[in-house]
Amino acid sequence: MINNLINNLKNIQMKKILLPVIALFLLGFGPRSTKLTDQERVIGALELTKTHTYMMETLNGLSEEQLNFKSSPESWSIAECVEHLAISENALDQMLQESLKTPADPSKRADVKMTDKELMAMIRSRDTKVKTSEPFEPSGKFGSYEESLKAFQSKRKEHIVYMETTEDDLRNHYGQMPFGTIDAYQILMFISGHTERHVKQMEEVKADINFPNK
Secondary structure, rough: OHHHHHHHHOOOOOOOOHHHHHHHHHHHHOOOOOOHHHHHHHHHHHHHHHHHHHHHHHOOOOHHHHHOOOOOOOOOOOOHHHHHHHHHHHHHHHHHHHHHOOOOOOOHHHHHHHHHHHOOOOOOOOOOOOOOOOOOOOOOOOOHHHHHHHHHHHHHHHHHHHHOOOOOOHOEHHHEEEEEEEHHHHHHHHHHHHHHHHHHHHHHHOOOOOOOOO
């Protein structure tokens, strides 16, 4: 009887040891939420803030004539670049929201072929010009330059706050671009790089020999 009691006690002790180990083992193979690292959060918020500031500095003090100047009939004016960025900021936000509606899926990480650095280098570069699709073409959607700028700034502010505060698992949600799959964090980085690309375009307009003096 004593031996049975001893054996029962040993079994209880063994279970106490094994149960936490088994739980940890099972959790290791279950779905896992991955928050942004502090570095990712800081870099993302800084990027979004920096390109917003870059744009506002480029636009500062421009007259209506300067905003609407075109270096050729086919090219965009600075005001049209602003409208395009306002349209894009909202459209890419919709892509972000759609990506977050599906469950986080770490198994799809292999579909993301570009690093953050490669993605930003590609979108920032003006070496290769790409014609935008019709929904992103400036067409007076917001009614005026001032309203276009207001729409852009409002959505950009939301994106900066979101990057600073979100607990969403951005690395395991995905969006589809013409060049391939990117994760939700990269959607936000793409938004920033896309802004820089078109602010450079604005600077090209300002550098035109026929750009109005005032």
